[in-house]
Amino acid sequence: MIHARGLTRHFRVKGETVEAVRGIDIDVAEGELVAFLGPNGAGKSTSLRMLTTLLPPTAGTATVAGCDIRTDPLGARRRIGYIGQGRGAGDAFRVRDELLFQGRFHGMSRADARRRADELLAGLELDGVAKRVASTLSGGQRRRLDIALGLMHRPELLFLDEPSTGLDPHSRANLWQHILRLREEYGTTIFLTTHYLDEADTMAERVMIIDHGRVIADDTPERLKADLAGDLITVTVGKGEAARAAEIAARIPTAHEITTGRQAPDAAGPSTAPQDGPDEGADTVTFRVKNGPAVLPELVRALDAAGLWTVATEVRRPTLDDVFLALTGRSLRESDQTQEGA
Numbered sequence: 001m002i003h004a005r006g007l008t009r010h011f012r013v014k015g016e017t018v019e020a021v022r023g024i025d026i027d028v029a030e031g032e033l034v035a036f037l038g039p040n041g042a043g044k045s046t047s048l049r050m051l052t053t054l055l056p057p058t059a060g061t062a063t064v065a066g067c068d069i070r071t072d073p074l075g076a077r078r079r080i081g082y083i084g085q086g087r088g089a090g091d092a093f094r095v096r097d098e099l100l101f102q103g104r105f106h107g108m109s110r111a112d113a114r115r116r117a118d119e120l121l122a123g124l125e126l127d128g129v130a131k132r133v134a135s136t137l138s139g140g141q142r143r144r145l146d147i148a149l150g151l152m153h154r155p156e157l158l159f160l161d162e163p164s165t166g167l168d169p170h171s172r173a174n175l176w177q178h179i180l181r182l183r184e185e186y187g188t189t190i191f192l193t194t195h196y197l198d199e200a201d202t203m204a205e206r207v208m209i210i211d212h213g214r215v216i217a218d219d220t221p222e223r224l225k226a227d228l229a230g231d232l233i234t235v236t237v238g239k240g241e242a243a244r245a246a247e248i249a250a251r252i253p254t255a256h257e258i259t260t261g262r263q264a265p266d267a268a269g270p271s272t273a274p275q276d277g278p279d280e281g282a283d284t285v286t287f288r289v290k291n292g293p294a295v296l297p298e299l300v301r302a303l304d305a306a307g308l309w310t311v312a313t314e315v316r317r318p319t320l321d322d323v324f325l326a327l328t329g330r331s332l333r334e335s336d337q338t339q340e341g342a
């Protein structure tokens with residue numbers, strides 16, 4: 001549904017060249033839901049704007065829904081929907097009229113536009129506000145109206161640029177229900193950008209991570225987390241025993257990023273440590289590993305066999321931020337702040 005090769009876009013700003021997108025390849029199959037993730041300024045919107053024919057590429061090729069974005073931009077526009085970050089709807093018109101205008105704009109007959117508008121109003125739970133002026137809608141309703149506008153002409157492929165940004169958690173969850181249902185009902189292929197890692201993790205079948213204009217990862221969230229980040233295990237051992245425990249942890253074939261630390265006496269808190277155990281604080285060993293829950297019992301047995309006492313253990317499953325950190329050495333949230341501040 002999307003095939004891009006070497007897609008590139010440069011901008012000239014005050015005599016300098018900004019390499020917003022540096023030769024990316026994208027392949028999205030029919031019916032897929034792909035999240036495009038990256039910090040501020042990574043090149044997400046620029047890529048989307050090229051794929052939706054709003055911005056000509058500096059170099060590279062792409063077809064969307066079977067149409068070449070350079071040689072057949074009109075064909076592409078007919079087959080795709082694009083919901084940008086700005087408002088799709090005006091403020092002055094009633095919700096249903098906005099949809100009818102959009103339908104007519106796409107060359108639909110009056111009757112067809114009415115049918116489609118009513119179907120989308122019902123599907124996106126906007127029928128209750130159909131006669132309201134768009135400017136009076138809540139943030140979530142407004143976003144759903146934008147989506148309805150993008151879907152009026154029944155596109156096979158829908159691009160959404162940060163659909164849930166600015167919405168409260170309830171409206172976000174509600175919006176996602178609608179996106180997933182539309183996809184189920186119409187089989188629409190969806191390519192979206194988001195800042196919300198949890199959203200990409202739970203909703204998307206595939207995640208593409210872009211950083212400084214390059215795609216640095218492209219896989220299912222599960223595989224990215226397992227292959228690139230791994231589970232984070234923290235084992236608390238007796239005082240002074242961290243170095244030996246770290247040596248034992250290092251024997252686990254997939255163990256990496258092994259670090260040792262000291263836990264303050266009261267930080268051990270209500271741990272599993274019995275009263276007569278080491279009482280002047282404890283040491284910790286932290287490392288990443290594949291399949292932590294399976295590895296942990298083995299490790300505890302090995303520590304026990306070496307005469308080391310395990311005070312507490314913790315396994316934390318990785319997040320997509322851990323994946324970004326493993327790939328770039330930066331946290332996605334920190335990158336956002338740095339690049340926003342830049």
Ligand SMILES: Nc1ncnc2c1ncn2[C@@H]1O[C@H](COP(=O)(O)OP(=O)(O)OP(=O)(O)O)[C@@H](O)[C@H]1O
Pocket residue numbers: 011012013018019020038039040041042043044045046047
């Ligand atoms: N019209 C433009 N003129 C000059 N530079 C631009 C233009 N559009 C984007 N850029 C620059 O290109 C880079 C990528 O921007 P882009 O908006 O694609 O990033 P993004 O990943 O979508 O960021 P965000 O998450 O903040 O929307 C940034 O450095 C940005 O400043």
